[in-house]
Amino acid sequence: MALRPLENALPMAPLERPKKQARLAPPTTMKKQKTDVVVVNDENQAPPLPHPSSGDAAIDYIPSDNLSALPDPLLKIQSLMDGLESKDWTVICESLNTARRIVLFHSDLMTPMLERVVLILVKAMKNPRSALCKTSIMASSDIFKAYGDKLLLDETQSDAFSQMLLQLLLKASQDKKFVCEEADRALNSMVASLTPLPLLHKLRAYVTHSNLRVRAKAAVSISACISKMGLETMKEFGLAKLISMAADLLSDKLPEAREAARSTVISLYRASMEQVEEKQEAWQKFCQESLPPKHVQSIIKLVASHQSCLY
Structure with a gap:
């Protein structure tokens, strides 16, 4: 059999270029990825202990x-x-x-x-x-x-x-x-x-405080002070000053202050009118002499609404 010339031979298949190998991430990166994984709701692990509080619970x-x-x-x-x-x-x-x-x-x-x-x-x-x-x-x-x-x-x-x-x-x-x-x-x-009287002098400054809650708390303490005072002590402080202070608080924004003011008015009425025969007339005259006209009727009506439980 005759040999075929080399130039007439079938072309050889081209050699394949080697594929690039995928680069592996550095070991340190892999380790970091593992540590970043958070296990959530693993029933086989005990829940983490709560962090200790700052210490308030340790105070008696x-x-x-x-x-x-x-x-x-x-x-x-x-x-x-x-x-x-x-x-x-x-x-x-x-x-x-x-x-x-x-x-x-x-x-x-x-x-x-x-x-x-x-x-x-x-x-x-x-x-x-x-x-x-x-x-x-x-x-x-x-x-x-x-x-x-x-x-x-x-x-x-x-x-x-x-x-x-x-x-x-x-x-x-x-x-x-x-x-x-x-x-x-x-x-x-x-x-x-x-003693009520010196304390009342201290508290009086706070019924005009800019903080309405402070005014209310001061009004409550003032009402408690006045409830302990007799007529002579009230006179020593000044009956007109007491009724004027209460009248101003009756229109305060907070109910706590208004309720304290009402209690103050009732205490003042009881002490000042206890020995008076014509209570209604005497009280009205006292209010007219001690208060501006805008407050007189509100104070008179307040006392009138409590007449049944005053004495």
């Missing part, structure tokens, strides 16, 4: 009745100010509870530093941490019970008291319920512990 809010005398008050009071001025809020809370025990059971030891302690309470009430704020408010209640009118007799302590009063009115006006309720209790303790 001890009622005054559960406090006891200190076995070593002289030793405790020597280090009290260091604790109250600490940078650690939990230490301040502990020191406030110690201060409460000293105030209630060893008040004479606290007297020389009372002004400083009250100013520390004021600072603590301004603190945004609710636990510290509430503990300081509880301490203020105990100070009212232990010292009463002494808080107003000394001029420097009287200024510290004014600052504390403002903070209590502000805290009683805020939205944090457990702080608000504690401040209300402190204001009630204040009214119960202090």
Whole structure:
């Protein structure tokens, strides 16, 4: 068989170029991808433990009745100010509870530093941490019970008291319920512990406060003060000033302030008209002499609507 010439041979198939291999991701990248995977709702794994809270739950809010005398008050009071001025809020809370025990059971030891302690309470009430704020408010209640009118007799302590009063009115006006309720209790303790007349002079400034809630809380405390006063004490403050203050609050925006004003008017009527024969005529004359015309009828109508339960 004859050989075929090379030039007449079938063309050879072209050689295929090698395919590019897919580049593998670096090991570190793969590892990162694995660690980024989050397993959701895996019933075979225990749920993660909750993060510990900031510490508010660790604070004990001890009622005054559960406090006891200190076995070593002289030793405790020597280090009290260091604790109250600490940078650690939990230490301040502990020191406030110690201060409460000293105030209630060893008040004479606290007297020389009372002004400083009250100013520390004021600072603590301004603190945004609710636990510290509430503990300081509880301490203020105990100070009212232990010292009463002494808080107003000394001029420097009287200024510290004014600052504390403002903070209590502000805290009683805020939205944090457990702080608000504690401040209300402190204001009630204040009214119960202090003589009405000097306290009324302090409270009077706040019925014109720009914060309507502060006005309402002040009105409630004023009403409670007046309910404890006899006619002579009312006269000492000024009957016309009392009825004028109540008349202004009757048109306040908050129901709490208006209700306190109504209670004030009724207390004033009872005390001033108790020994008067012609009560209606005498009351109308008193209102006309003490109030601008726009308030006279509203006060007269208010008393008339309560006639059946006045005496």
